[in-house]
Amino acid sequence: MSDPHLLALLRAIRLRQSAPDAAAAGEADTAAALSEIARKKKDAQVADHTPASDSGTPPYFSKHRAPEKPAGESASLLWRGDPSAVMGRSNLRAARGGIPPIGGITPSGPTTPVPPIPGLEGPRPPEPSGMDFPPQIPQRSFPTRRPKAGTGPLRHAAGRDGMDPADDAALRDTQRNLSTSITFAGGVDDVAERLWEALHQAQPALLSSLPGSAATQRGDLARALTWLVHHLADPPALVNGCARLGAVLAECGLQWNRLQLVGAALAEATRAGMPPGSWRQDFDQAWRWAWQHTYEWIVHGGTLVAYQPTIWDVEVVTHEQRREDLAVLTLRTFLPTPFRPGQYARFEVPGVPGVWRPYSLAGAPHRDERIELHVRAKSGSGVSGALVHRIRPGARLRMTKPEGDMGLPDAPGRGILMIAGDTGVAPMKAILTELAALGDARPAVLFWGVRDLTELYDIEALTELVARIPGATVIPVVADGPSGPYMSGPVTDAIAAYGDWSRHEIYLAGPPLMLAKTTASLSRLGIKQDQLHHDPPE
Structure with a gap:
């Protein structure tokens, strides 16, 4: 060899x-x-x-x-590592004399044999199946080897990440142009606001397919622009991040052709905030060139959802210990997270790798990027034990794609009957939150069955929530002991005594035994099977 x-x-x-x-x-x-x-x-x-x-x-x-080799000819690989994370050399090389316009390809390469390449490390072990793709490429240097006499000139030594120093310099030049133009345009928040307005006018379907309100979407755009500028000169991180974004955008149902105008919109949103005469051609080319490559890797990541599950990183914002064995956590997602109120997702926690447990998602996808988890610890160990007893604000969790068939009925004339046991109140709270966010006034009644008064761990928040929904009511039912101001006895008796439910869609959530007993009781009341909605017990 x-x-x-x-x-x-x-x-x-x-x-x-x-x-x-x-x-x-x-x-x-x-x-x-x-x-x-x-x-x-x-x-x-x-x-x-x-x-x-x-x-x-x-x-x-x-x-x-x-x-x-001709003078000025440089090494041709941008960096070495996993083949899925290799960007082409041709576009960047042209940037040494100016960034090529969007869509432009500058094929180039030596027409003479290349001297021996530096030795590479052995094959990397396979990445965990179905998780982060493309994998992060570790920062490492590659040894250079002096060729034998008569085999050609010595190649330029690769940078610490395997990139040609000239290509590194081209990326840093582009990075400086982006950063400088944002500063001249009033800052990243102003640019993001103008970008959102431009996209809202030109492609309203693009924004409507994404979760969050207008305010949270503007904040997401500002964070995305900041991230792009900071990571533009780090191709492995850029490719990995864009691929992850592409995967979640695909899960949102975004059509890729709606993203094609973003490059021009970015350049215009930046130019519009500058004083007259401050806009430069290299600013315009930098934004269009950066978006060209960002778009390609976003689409690349979007194609992966057909072959492996999409994973979200989430951060714990708050952790409230409501009871000795129960906690309510607020989570923040870093990328758009589409879900319907009433759905659940599976979570993996630090210290328990490879173990995923399902939890219902409380929150309003049309309001903000916050998700609320209600967790009862089944033991001191495992995922539930970690979430209740050991996880604290700032911890990072991993989450799968939300799933489940529960949600608001499509027919607005249908009332909603919700029956919850224990922490099964979480998906019902999500449905009520969605009703409040949408201003939906359809009849909605929540029966929350508990063993004793101590299990009403979220009654204050629920009472405040239904006060903002004209047609909503929450009815706690205490099975044992003093019931205070609430109804007592089996929850099914309270449901039967309350009224006729033949024109309602009925949602159930709680422990498996509670689901079985409640379903049988509702059947005896004449409730049809197609009126009942609940996720399969696990």
């Missing part, structure tokens, strides 16, 4: 496989390498009949030294 031409051929093949936008450069490398191999074979055949030179040097090396 020491032959420089064979190494050049292998390098060209690998580049073709891992970097689609380097196809033109790969073709040139391959053609040159094949040409040199053919020439070497021919010369070797001639050498069988040619005497050695007086100096003792084999004829091939004395007559066929590797041609010198």
Whole structure:
């Protein structure tokens, strides 16, 4: 494997496989390498009949030294690592003399054999299936190796992350242009607000497909622009982050063609905030060039949802210990999280890797990015034990795609009967929160069945919530002991005594035994099976 031409051929093949936008450069490398191999074979055949030179040097090396590379030609890989995280060299190389306009491709590459490439580390172990993709590429340097005499000029040493220093410089130049233009335009919040207004006018369906209110979407755009500028000069992090964003946008049902105008909208949102005469052509090109590559990796990430589950990182904002064995946590998601009120998601906590447990999501997806979890610890260990006893604000959790069939009925004329036991009140609180956010005045009644008064851990918040919904009522039912101002006895008796439920959609949530007993009792009351909605017990 020491032959420089064979190494050049292998390098060209690998580049073709891992970097689609380097196809033109790969073709040139391959053609040159094949040409040199053919020439070497021919010369070797001639050498069988040619005497050695007086100096003792084999004829091939004395007559066929590797041609010198043109001045200014640099190493061609942006960085080395996982093939899925390799960006093409052609677009960045053009940036040395100015950033190419959006859509422009500048194929380039050596037309002569490439000297031996530095040695690579052994194969990396496979990443965990179905989790973070593309994987983060560790920052590591690659040793350079001085070529033997007569094999060509010494290559430039790669940077600490394997990138060509010239390409690093081009990225930093683009990064400075983006940062400077945002500063001239009044700051990232002002740019994000103008960008939101432009997208709202040009592509209202784009924003309506994303969760959150107008205010929270503007905040998300501001954080996204800040992240983009800070990570533009770190291609592995940029590719990984864009791929994760693409996955969650695909889960939101976003159509990719609606994103194509964002680059122009970004440039215009920045230009519109600048004083007259401050806008420069290199600002415009920097924004369009950055979005071109960002868009490509977002779409790349969006294609992955068909092959592996999407994972969200969430941060614990608040942790309230309501009882010794029960806590209410507020979580903040870092990327758009689409869910319907009443759904649940599975969570993984630090210290218990690979174990995922389902919890209902309380919150309003049309209001903000906050999610509320109600967790009862079944033991001192495991996921529930960690969430109740050990997790504190600032901790990071991982969450799967929300699922489940519970939610508001499509027919606005249908009333809603909700029956909850224990922490099953969480999805019902989400439905009530959605009614309040939408101003929906349809009849909605929540029966919360508990064993004793101490289990009404969230009654104050629920009472305040239903006060903002004209047609909503919450009725706690205490099974044992003093009931105070609330109804007492089995919750099914209270439901039967309250009225006729034939024109209501009925939602159930709670422990499996409670679900079974309540379903049987409702059936005896004449409730039809297609009126009942609940998630399968686990």
